[in-house]
Each structure stands twice: as structure tokens, then as C-alpha cells.
Amino acid sequence: MAKSISLTRYLVEQQRVDGLIPSQLRLLLEVVARACKSISHAVNKGALGGVLGTATSENVQGEIQKKLDIIANEVLIEANEWGGHLAAMASEEMDGIYLVPNRYPQGEYLLLFDPLDGSSNIDVNVSIGTIFSVLKKPDDDRGVEEGDFLQPGTQQVAAGYCIYGPQTTLVLTVGDGVAMFTLDREQGSFVLTEENIRIPEDTKEFAINMSNMRHWDEPVKRYIDECLQGKEGPRGKDFNMRWIASMVADVHRILTRGGVFMYPWDKREPNKPGKLRLMYEANPMGWLVEQAGGAATNGKQRIMDIQPTQLHERVSVILGSKNEVERVTSYHSTI
Numbered sequence: 001m002a003k004s005i006s007l008t009r010y011l012v013e014q015q016r017v018d019g020l021i022p023s024q025l026r027l028l029l030e031v032v033a034r035a036c037k038s039i040s041h042a043v044n045k046g047a048l049g050g051v052l053g054t055a056t057s058e059n060v061q062g063e064i065q066k067k068l069d070i071i072a073n074e075v076l077i078e079a080n081e082w083g084g085h086l087a088a089m090a091s092e093e094m095d096g097i098y099l100v101p102n103r104y105p106q107g108e109y110l111l112l113f114d115p116l117d118g119s120s121n122i123d124v125n126v127s128i129g130t131i132f133s134v135l136k137k138p139d140d141d142r143g144v145e146e147g148d149f150l151q152p153g154t155q156q157v158a159a160g161y162c163i164y165g166p167q168t169t170l171v172l173t174v175g176d177g178v179a180m181f182t183l184d185r186e187q188g189s190f191v192l193t194e195e196n197i198r199i200p201e202d203t204k205e206f207a208i209n210m211s212n213m214r215h216w217d218e219p220v221k222r223y224i225d226e227c228l229q230g231k232e233g234p235r236g237k238d239f240n241m242r243w244i245a246s247m248v249a250d251v252h253r254i255l256t257r258g259g260v261f262m263y264p265w266d267k268r269e270p271n272k273p274g275k276l277r278l279m280y281e282a283n284p285m286g287w288l289v290e291q292a293g294g295a296a297t298n299g300k301q302r303i304m305d306i307q308p309t310q311l312h313e314r315v316s317v318i319l320g321s322k323n324e325v326e327r328v329t330s331y332h333s334t335i
């Protein structure tokens with residue numbers, strides 16, 4: 001049987017053999033993976049660990065935090081602050097940026113994360129996850145400021161997510177394709193289980209929260225309406241629908257067997273561009289999907305080309321199988 005390749009070995013080879021990642025970035029990714037392992041343990045304990053339910057606080061987006069949102073945020077900060085690989089962090093669960101304390105050495109990277117994505121699924125035992133994106137800080141001696149994080153997704157040097165589902169799986173890109181690692185609980189390590197992931201260019205599966213249909217814009221309504229007409233409609237084939245309400249789980253399915261995922265702008269809050277956040281949800285997922293041969297847009301523009309103006313900026317998201325994403329995007333330009 002072929003020898004299994006651990007995440008550590010994979011990263012060492014990416015560093016040594018391919019020269020793709022510097023040692024500080026390798027360390028960073030190992031530390032993020034370690035943090036995800038401990039979040040996975042907390043998720044698995046569920047009610048036995050007292051981690052379910054709601055906390056008493058709200059985050060900057062005005063959402064009531066779950067206990068696990070806060071626990072996962074703390075785990076990621078504590079794991080990452082002392083290693084010397086980071087200068088600062090930003091999270092869905094923190095208003096401003098978190099500077100690495102002065103007592104620790106400062107590194108050259110910036111880490112952004114949604115510590116626990118799919119929070120509404122925590123208490124009902126459905127897949128949830130952690131999403132992360134890594135940027136480089138500007139090359140100068142001044143302290144890091146929030147503005148240093150406002151880089152387009154094209155500047156990411158690593159991105160990924162860890163899904164806590166029937167298996168715990170870490171999915172990663174450093175710009176050389178997408179690799180998946182499954183947590184081997186007996187060994188306590190992530191093991192490479194899939195490399196060079198490819199998303200089929202065509203699909204018969206879409207993911208969208210249909211309960212928002214009446215609030216959508218015309219191009220999205222038109223696309224979904226055509227899918228719903230199935231074989232008898234202009235698409236000439238039947239479509240299937242899936243909506244897990246955890247972006248990690250929906251994107252994981254798309255990376256595994258194709259599909260298109262949408263959380264579009266809608267009229268409920270017309271001043272907000274969408275529900276999902278650009279910097280720690282859409283950008284990392286957009287890059288993973290592109291690295292697997294798919295596409296990611298906001299209907300008008302490639303997600304990764306958007307110049308962020310705020311840390312917690314929201315964005316409309318259409319991602320997945322290339323031909324479907326291009327179709328939805330083209331509907332936006334014809335209206």
C-alpha cells in the first residue's frame with residue numbers, strides 16, 4: 001500500500017522540493033491545522049463539552065454569537081500569536097484587527113478567518129467549518145494597520161477551510177492546485193487524501209437559499225427559473241437543489257462533484273452588497289474554486305479582483321462550475 005503523506009510532509013515538500021512556500025508560511029499553515037484539530041475536538045464533544053448554545057454577546061455584524069464561535073476564535077488566536085510567523089489577525093468575530101502582542105516576535109503574514117462558519121448549524125449537528133485566508137504584510141518597518149489587510153484576493157498566498165462533518169477535512173491551496181487532507185484521529189494528524197481537485201465545468205446542481213427568491217434581482221431569478229423548468233425549459237435538463245446553510249459544506253460538495261453556489265445581493269437590505277464577507281469567506285473560497293478550475297464572481301466582477309474598502313465588507317457570491325458561473329454572470333450584463 002502506498003505510504004500515507006501527512007500534511008507536515010506535504011508542506012515540507014512544497015517548501016523544499018517545489019520552493020512554493022517559505023518556512024514561515026509552512027509553520028503558519030501547520031499551526032492553523034493544529035488549531036482546526038482542536039476546534040474539531042470541541043465540535044465533536046457537542047453537548048458533552050458544554051459548547052452548544054448561544055453566548056450573550058454580539059459580533060461586529062450585529063449577529064448573536066454562539067459559544068463555539070467564541071471558542072473557535074480564541075483557539076485560533078492562542079495557537080497563532082506566539083509562533084513568530086504572523087504580524088496580525090482579523091476575524092469575523094472581532095471588530096478590529098488583532099496585533100501580535102509585543103512579547104512575541106513579529107512575522108510577515110496576516111491571517112484572516114471565519115472561525116466557525118455555518119453557525120446556525122452548530123446546535124443541529126450539521127457540518128460547519130473554519131475558513132482562512134493568508135496575506136503578506138507590506139514590506140516596511142511600521143506597525144500593521146487595518147488598511148494593510150485591505151488587499152484584493154489575488155494577493156492571497158494561502159487559503160483554505162477545515163470542514164467538521166462526518167469526517168474532518170482540511171482543504172488547502174498555496175496557488176498550486178487544491179489538496180484535501182482527512183484527519184486521522186488515531187494518529188492525530190491530517191493525511192493527504194486527494195490532490196489536484198478539479199470541478200467539472202458543467203453541472204446539474206445548484207445551491208441557493210430559495211426562501212429569499214422574492215428578494216432577488218432579475219438575473220438570479222432568471223437563472224434559477226430556467227433551472228427549475230428542467231428538461232422542458234431552455235436548459236433542456238433537470239437540475240437538483242442542495243442548500244446546507246454552511247458555506248464550507250456547500251463549497252466542499254462543489255469541490256467534490258461540481259455545482260454552483262450563490263448567495264446573491266437581495267432587496268432585504270439594499271445597501272448591503274450581500275450576506276457573505278469578502279475577505280474571510282468569499283476570497284478564500286473563490287481562490288480554492290478557481291484553483292480547481294471553477295469560477296467565482298459577484299455577478300459583475302471576479303471576486304478576487306475586488307479591492308476591499310472595509311475589513312468586514314460583504315459581497316454577492318456566485319461560485320462553482322465554470323460554465324454555470326459564466327452563465328449567471330452573463331445574465332447580469334444583459335439586464
Ligand code: AHM
Pocket residue numbers: 063092114116117118119120209245246247248263275276
Ligand atoms: P456565518 O459565518 O455567521 O455562519 O454566516 C455565513 C453562513 C454561510 O455559511 C451560509 O452559506 C449562509 O450563512 C447561510 O445563510 P442562510 O441562513 O440565509 O441560509
Ligand code: MG
Pocket residue numbers: 092114116117118247281
Ligand atoms: Mg461564515
